[in-house]
Structure formats: C-alpha cells, structure tokens
Amino acid sequence: MKDAKSKQPILDVKNLKMYFPIKGGLLNRKIDDFKAVDDVSFSIQRGKTFGLVGESGSGKTTVGKCILRLVEPTSGQIIFDGADLTRLNAGQMRDQRTHMQMIYQAPAASLNRRMTIGQIIGEALWLHERLNARDRRKRVLELLDIVGLKSEHYYRYPHEFSGGQQQRVGIARALAVQPQLLILDEPTSALDVSVQAQILNLLQQLQDEFDLTYLFISHDLGVVRYMCDEIGLLYLGKLVEVADSETIFEQPKHPYTQALISAIPDPDPDITREEIILTGDIHTKVSDIGCPFAPRCHAAKVPACDTALPPLVNTNENHFVACHLHLADEDAPQKEAYA
Amino acid sequence: MADFITDDKPVSIDDGRSHRWENLRRGVYRFRSNTMSMLGLSILVFIFAVAILAPYIAPYPKDATTGVNPVARFTEPGAEHPFGTDRIGRDIFSRVLIGTGLALKVGTTIIVLATSIGVTIGAVAAYFGGWVDELLMRFTDIFLTVPGLVLAIAVTAALGRGIDNAMIGIALVWWPGFARLTRSQVISIKEEPYVEAIRGLGAGNLRILFRHILPNAISPIIVKMTTDFGFAVLTAAALGFIGVGAQPPTPEWGAMINEGRDYFPDEWWIATFPGLAIWLMVFSWNLLGDGLRDVLDPRSRR
Numbered sequence: 001m002k003d004a005k006s007k008q009p010i011l012d013v014k015n016l017k018m019y020f021p022i023k024g025g026l027l028n029r030k031i032d033d034f035k036a037v038d039d040v041s042f043s044i045q046r047g048k049t050f051g052l053v054g055e056s057g058s059g060k061t062t063v064g065k066c067i068l069r070l071v072e073p074t075s076g077q078i079i080f081d082g083a084d085l086t087r088l089n090a091g092q093m094r095d096q097r098t099h100m101q102m103i104y105q106a107p108a109a110s111l112n113r114r115m116t117i118g119q120i121i122g123e124a125l126w127l128h129e130r131l132n133a134r135d136r137r138k139r140v141l142e143l144l145d146i147v148g149l150k151s152e153h154y155y156r157y158p159h160e161f162s163g164g165q166q167q168r169v170g171i172a173r174a175l176a177v178q179p180q181l182l183i184l185d186e187p188t189s190a191l192d193v194s195v196q197a198q199i200l201n202l203l204q205q206l207q208d209e210f211d212l213t214y215l216f217i218s219h220d221l222g223v224v225r226y227m228c229d230e231i232g233l234l235y236l237g238k239l240v241e242v243a244d245s246e247t248i249f250e251q252p253k254h255p256y257t258q259a260l261i262s263a264i265p266d267p268d269p270d271i272t273r274e275e276i277i278l279t280g281d282i283h284t285k286v287s288d289i290g291c292p293f294a295p296r297c298h299a300a301k302v303p304a305c306d307t308a309l310p311p312l313v314n315t316n317e318n319h320f321v322a323c324h325l326h327l328a329d330e331d332a333p334q335k336e337a338y339a
Numbered sequence: 340m341a342d343f344i345t346d347d348k349p350v351s352i353d354d355g356r357s358h359r360w361e362n363l364r365r366g367v368y369r370f371r372s373n374t375m376s377m378l379g380l381s382i383l384v385f386i387f388a389v390a391i392l393a394p395y396i397a398p399y400p401k402d403a404t405t406g407v408n409p410v411a412r413f414t415e416p417g418a419e420h421p422f423g424t425d426r427i428g429r430d431i432f433s434r435v436l437i438g439t440g441l442a443l444k445v446g447t448t449i450i451v452l453a454t455s456i457g458v459t460i461g462a463v464a465a466y467f468g469g470w471v472d473e474l475l476m477r478f479t480d481i482f483l484t485v486p487g488l489v490l491a492i493a494v495t496a497a498l499g500r501g502i503d504n505a506m507i508g509i510a511l512v513w514w515p516g517f518a519r520l521t522r523s524q525v526i527s528i529k530e531e532p533y534v535e536a537i538r539g540l541g542a543g544n545l546r547i548l549f550r551h552i553l554p555n556a557i558s559p560i561i562v563k564m565t566t567d568f569g570f571a572v573l574t575a576a577a578l579g580f581i582g583v584g585a586q587p588p589t590p591e592w593g594a595m596i597n598e599g600r601d602y603f604p605d606e607w608w609i610a611t612f613p614g615l616a617i618w619l620m621v622f623s624w625n626l627l628g629d630g631l632r633d634v635l636d637p638r639s640r641r
Contacts, residue, residue, distance in 0.1 A: 070535055094541050102539055110532040114554050127541045157362075170536070177540060 008082070009043035010213050011067070011181055016040045016076035018062050018237075036062045037073070038237040041312075044230075046180075049207070049214040051228030051245070053221065053260075055282045059237040060217045064183045067215070068100055069093055081180070098128055101174035105186040107166035111158040117144070117169055118154040124176035143172040148202060164195035171202065181213045188223060200227060221264050225249055233257050236282060236292040239312055243319040253321045255299040291324060299325060366634045376630020382623035390440035397433035403590040416608050423608035425598060429588075431608060435616050438590035442572050442620055445506055445591075449571040450564050452510035457517025458553070458560060464518070465525035466548050476522065479515045487512040488577060495583045502575070502591060505584040509574050513567070520563055524556035558635035566628030569621030576617050592617050 017040075019033035037059045044050040054060045066073040069085060078085040085096060104110035111120055121140045125131045131139060141151050147168040158166055167187060174182060184203065188196040200223065206212060218224050224231060225245055232242040233256065241254040252258045259276040280296045290306040291297070297305070304310070304324040312322040370376055394400055398420075402408070408428030416423040422431035464475035482490065494508035528534065529552055537551050576593025578584030585591030587598070592613040599610030 068539055070539070097539055098541050100539075102536065104532045104536065106532060110536050112533045112537070112551055112555070123537070123542075124540045173536070173540070 010046040010081055011215070012043040012077075012079040013063070013067065014041050014077040014079065016063065016066055016078065017074045018059070018066055018071065019074045035237050037066065040076075040234070040237070040239050042232050042239065042242060044181075044213055044215060046213055047207070047211050048229045049216050049227055051216045051218060051224040051231040052234055053218060053224055053231060054234035055219060057236075057282045058234040060219075060234050061185055062237075063234070064102060064185050064215060064217055067183060068097060068102060098177040099179055100181040100183060101177060101179040102183045102185060103167070103170055103174055103187045106190050107163055107170050108158060110170050111166060111173075113158050116155050116157055117149075117161075120158075120169065121173050121176055124173045128177040139176070140172075143176055146175065146206070147172040148198075162195070163191050164199060167191065167199055168202070171199075171206070175206070175210070178210075179212070181215065183215045183217070185217045186219070187216075189218070189220065196223070203227070221249075221260060233260070238292060238322065239320075240293065240322045241320065242312070247319050251319075253315060253319065253326055254293075254323050255297050255325075256293050259298065291322075370630050370634045373630050373633060375626050376633070379623045379626025379628075379630060382619060383627060386439060386620065386623065387443070389436055390443050393436040393439055397430075397436045399430040399433040400437065402429035402433045403437035404588060413602070413606050422612040423606070425595075425609045426602065426606075431595075431612050434590040434595060435592070435612050438592050438595070438613070438616070441502070441585075441589070441591055442575075442616075445502065445575045446568045446572040446620075446624075448506045449510045449513060449575065450568050452507070453513035453567075453571075454517050454560065454564055456510070457514035458521045460514070461518035461521030462525050462548060462553060462556075465522040466529055466544070466552065472522075475518075479518045482512060482515045485512075488574065491574065491578065492581070492583055495578060500583050500586055502579070502585040502589060505575055505578045509571060509578070513571065516567070517560065517563065520559060521556060524559060525552055528552050528555050559632075562628055562632045562635060565631055566625055568628075569624035572620050572624075573617060 016037055017035070018037035019035050021030040022032040022034055023029065024031045040059075040063060042050060042052075052060045052063060062071065065071045066076075067078055067080075067085070069078075073086060076086065080096065080100065083096070085093065088096060115123070118137065118140050121143055122136045125136045125139055137154075140154065144151060144153060149165065149168050149172070153161070153165075158169065161169065182203075187203070188199050191199060203214070204227070207214060214227070216224065216227050228245050230242070230244050231248045232239050233248075233254065234240070235256055241248065241252070241257045248257060249261060252261050255276075256278075259278050262274065262276045276298055278296050278298070290308065291304075291310050294301065294305045302324050304327075308324070310322045310324045310327060312320050313327065315321050315326050370380075389396075397403070399406060399408075406429060408424070411420070411424050411428040412426055414420050414424040414428070420430050420432060422435060424430055460475050460479065464472040464479075490512045491505075491508045494511055495505045498504035498507060525548075534547060534551060537547055542551075575584055576591070576596070579591045579593025579595075580597045582594075582597065585594045587594065595613040596610045596617075599606070599608075599613070603610050
C-alpha cells in the first residue's frame, strides 16, 4: 500500500480456497472436502506474465476459473484493479468479467460451431459495446488482422480452420472486449509444436501492443520459461514455490520443482543429466497433517515432513518455498509469509 | 511462404455463402443417396399435393361433409367409386382425399404444441439444474407414468369429444419425450467451453440458452419431430376410432375405420382404404426421419 499506484498489482489473489464437497453415505451428506485449491496467494503486476505450473489435477485451471468466478470460490479474496471480485453481485461481476478473458485449451470446443467467425467475434463486440452491424464488421476485420487472420475468413465456420487458426479466433474474440487480463489456460497444449511457437509469439506481441497482463496456466515448463516473468508451482492445490522465472530454473529449491526441471528434455544428446524420477502420482497422499509432497519426495526427510504442513516462506529475495528442508537449514533474516 | 499457416487454401471471393452452400449440398447429397429416405420424401410431396388439391380432384367433395347417397350404399370399388362407398353411400375415395389435409393439420398441431412445451421445459430444467431441474423433471415423470393413449383419452373426454380437443389431449401427453430429449442434449452442451466463453463475455442466460445452446441441440429434436409426426396422426386416428376424437361426418381416417368396423370383412373397402392412408402417412414420415437423422447427425458432418 505504501508503494505508488503503478506498483500496485493488477491482480492480487489472497488465500484462495476452492473446496468441492464429497458427498456419500446413506443420506448423501457431505462427508469430506476435495481441496482443489487450498490457500493460494499470488499477485501479478500490470503488463507481466505469471506462470501457474502443475500436473493434471493440481488445481491450476480451477484457480483460473475462480478468478473469473465461473466457479464460486469457497473463501479468499480476488482483488482485481483494486476491487474485490468475491464481494461483487452477479450484475457487477458481469461488468467486470470483460476486463478479464480466458483463452481455452481446446480451441475448437471454445467456438460455437454453428456460427461464422464474423458472428462469433461480432457477438463479443455487441455484448461489450452494442456496436451497430457496420461498425462491428469493420472492427471484426481489424481484429482478424491483429491476430494474423484474413478478411476472407470472416464468413467461415470454425471447423474450416486448423487448430492454430481456431486459437487465433479465440484470441480475437477475447481482445474484442478490450480486456486487461488474459487467463491463458494451456493455450498451446493442443497444438503442433510449430504452431505453438506462432501462437506464443502472437501472445507476446499482443502483450506489448495492448499492455496486457497474463496468467499463464501450463504444465509445459519449456513454454513457461519462454513466456513468464514469474512462476508459481502448484501441487495438490497448494503453491510450493514462487519466484521469478530465472530463479526457478537456475536455483530451484523445492524438491518437486527440482524434479520437474530435471525432467525437461535437453536437445543436446551428448549432455547427460541426472534425472529425478518421481514415484506415484499427484493423488498419492498419506496423511492430512504432513507435507502433501512427502510421499513422493526424493530429498532427505526431516521428521516435520510427516507431521506439519510447511508454510510458504520467503527464503531469499522474493523466492518463496514451502519445504521443511528450507525452513530448517536456512537462517534467512526475514521469513515472512508470502503475500 | 511466411504466411502459409494462415493461408492454406487460395480463396478469391470474400463471401461465406459459398461455404454454407457447400455444406448444404453435402447434406442434400447424403440424403439423396439414401433410397428409402428419398422414397419417404417423394410420398410426402405426393401427400401434400393431394391435401392441397383434394377439394378440386375429389369426385364427390360434398360427401366429406353432409352428402348422403343411399341409393349407392355399399358399392364395391369400381370406375364410379374407386374406393367404394360406405353405408350411407358416401364416396370413400373423396373422403380419404379430403381427410389428408385434416391428418396433416392434426399432426402439425400436435407436434408443434408438444415440441414447444417439451423443448422449453427440458431446456430450462437442464440449463438451470438443481431444484428447477428436479421440479420440472418430476412433473414430467407424472405424465410418463400413465400410458400415453389412456391419458390422451381421459384428457380428451374431459375436454369434450372432437378433433380439436383430441389434438390438445395428444399434445399434452406427447411433450415429455421432447422434454427428456432436449434436457439430455442441453446438459451435455452447456458444459462446453464455448458456452463458458460466451458467459465470460457478459451474455445473459436467455441469450446463452436460446442462441448458443439450443441451436446446437436442435438436430435430434428435428429428427424426433419428423418421426413422431406419423405416430401423432396414428394416435389421433386411434382416438377417432374409439369415438372420442373426430366426430361424424368429419372425414377423419380413424373415425372412418370405426364406421367400417361393423361391415368388415364383407364390405372390406370401407375400413381398408382409410387404413392404407394412415399407413402411408406414418411410413413416409418415418422414412424421412431416418434420412434426416443421417444428414443432421453431427458426427457425420464434415
């Protein structure tokens, strides 16, 4: 708060929790919670890209949907541009939503297959600013040009496009409402490698041009490194490590991060690195009280691993880690909690 | 070469009508290559033509309403009366022809009413879910637990005999099928990312439901409307046959079979020709429905 307005993050997620009830028993009563997102906090500065990385089932997409309030979070705050979204009613949220748009993993499924490209993008313009038909058409053609499509694509249907082109349409539709924040939910994971690079380049170009802020959700560390300024690693709904992109890749501290980074294939066949093989999968979990990663952890354990949940603490210049090993051995002067 | 990704086929005209036309042509081709559905369509074209022209081509148009000709009663089919005459000497051929329009009107009314009620209830139940779904679908179940024909007879009898009340009665037992079909379609479609995307753009529930979900759910509904058309006519005929539907002297096929019942098999033509007309109607709508299913099924679309 003491910082200047420009230093205030555009998006500040505080203690976000999303619990889905598990129902069962004779009367179908709630017997437990599935903690899809459990106490996640992070913030993104305007114009920057924050990468949210995790395996399938880690809760990364749920975080994105909570921010857009496509699902109602159980608790926590989502402060967007100074306003707490969790306190808005449906009508106010509808006004806010256009400031944030989502780009989907499966581009074909994110477009109505019975509408032409012109209609799809045009409808976004109609919903946003009630443009008349002529202005809408003009603006759609501009947007098609911005995302690298051509005017003759105006009357085509989604199925007539390649995956990359469909994703461009999705991006054009999102840009139509002049958003400030784009939530990119694995935007390239369904695409060929050559097309991935084109879409990523387009996204970077658009970020510079329109001063966009990105929340980049992905499991592909290579892509994340290329795209993101800051990275948070999510494991079973909890952030285990947050730092700027450089630090994550050069000095990973959490054993989970270390394992993921060691698994990135190196294009040079002569270089052999020691790869850390994780056992089990993300749902391998033994106790409710210990570190959620403990059952799969390859690092030397301390007794606390099985008995206490490690908090996310600042171990070094804004390098946040949730691991008992780093709580124990580093005597960093300030061990404040993150955010 | 640089833009080969966005320009994979040379297109010279800035017009999508050619693409839409192309899709339509493929559908027509698939429909036409199915002999049985083309047969169904041909018969229906013939039936519609008969319905329109009946007042002009029927040899004894008065026999459809008040005409009687006791002298010519129980005439066997022949040159003068192609389908014979009934117990008061009315020309069966004229009555069957003029009854065609009535059968089409009955089928259309029942199907349109049943579809409007069923699609609305099914779509609203599926879209809003929760207690709305529970309430509407349990209400639908009430109609499904009673045999349709019995309920239709009861409703019609309560409203009063006659073809108009029979149509209302049948429509009231017909909609649950459409409600369930629509509900299952909408439930699967509403979870698609494009629906979420359009909500994220600020669209309201009505727009999402009627502009984005229902158009993608409509194909199986159209197929069901077509296939059910024949059965709706058949049900109306059944009500006519047992006497709660169309009343004499209306040339309704079911009622005509009822009139011929007492003289079967000696004066077989009185009941047989209206029966054949009903059969042809049901048969052709079914063939058309099957053909449309092939064309409209999204899995077989390009």
